[in-house]
Amino acid sequence: MLDYNHKNADELKQKSLWLFDMDGTIYEENRLFDGTLALLDFITKRGGRYVFLTNNSSRSVEDYIKKVTAMGIQADRESFFTSSQATVRYLKEQLPGALVYCQGTGSLVKELRDSGIRVTTEMDLTAEAVVIGFDTELSFQKLRNTCELLTKKDIPYIATNPDFVCPTDYGFVPDCGSMAIGIRYATGKMPLVIGKPEPTMIEIAERKFGKTPADTVLIGDRLYTDIASGVNAGVTTIAVLSGEAKYEEIMSYEKQPDYVFQSVKEIFEELSR
Ligand SMILES: [Mg+2]
Structure with a gap:
């Protein structure tokens, strides 16, 4: 499979923990992006797991379960790591x-x-x-x-x-x-x-599901939070062009993502090729 830059991205087929940013990556406010359900379904059918990471601390995990299930996404408490949860962990430890x-x-x-x-x-x-x-x-x-x-x-x-x-x-x-x-x-x-670009949420997710950085890929639309957190955690990163980051900004960013795709739809189409 090839990414937006025609770079070979076959290693993505081996990933078993898929960490998704939400806003700008799988939906925009209340509009689910084309290809999201197909990609999530593909990951699950291949024995992988998807988890949503969000810096947004204005909503609880219960709020998010309601929001994404209303969009047709299968999700439960285990499907999310929020910056609020990472903050709880920090407060308890420190x-x-x-x-x-x-x-x-x-x-x-x-x-x-x-x-x-x-x-x-x-x-x-x-x-x-x-x-x-x-x-x-x-x-x-x-x-x-x-x-x-x-x-x-x-x-x-x-x-x-x-x-x-x-x-x-x-x-x-x-x-x-x-x-x-x-x-x-x-x-x-x-x-x-506490939240992204710190690697905390990624590390919590890996520990919880018994995965290593080599098993893990992070997908996001914002460079200074999503992509930076993935680079800081040592996992494979994908920048999508469906949200904030523009192509030129991505290519000149100090922490380059491993791959660039137009959207989750393009990731799905390439993966299932
Ligand atoms: Mg985003």
Whole structure:
């Protein structure tokens, strides 16, 4: 099989763990891309497994199961790794028992609490860490609390994901990375980032399913998160042209993906050739 650059991509036929970005890769907001169902079906029939990785911390895994199953994709709790789950892991390992102030959606707060993290969403000077996520329910009071805590206390400050923008049907809205820039102007502080491009979510998925980097391929449309995380984790990477990254940007990016395909449909067609 050949990729967009006519590069031999036969090694993809041996991959057994397929990690997909979602927005811009398998769908755009609520429109499923052609070829997604065919590719996922092909992977499963060949004994492989697909998992969706997302930096979007505004929705819980339950929200995602509802969203993709409504599109006809077979998925359960095991089908997703989110930056919220990676954040839970980080907090449990690095800050066990800490009271966390969370600037995030109700879904993120619930996910942290359900996982045993102590969370406050009110101004509380006993908080021992601050977590910010992609907050589609953001209020000025939440921003104010974050700034007050970061100004008055020198405590760990964590962002679920570094994305500057999130795609919508008309363009973009500011995501967690943009909020972090605003908060930096106010407090002088920058967060530690948990989601892609860190390799954490990929490593969790490999461990969970007993796979190695050689078994694994990551597919995404954004260079500085998706492709960078795959390169950082040492897995095979595919950039698709159905979302953010343009062909010229991909070819001049410092961390080159192994392969480029137009879309998931083209991957399926080449794989099944
Ligand atoms: Mg994407």
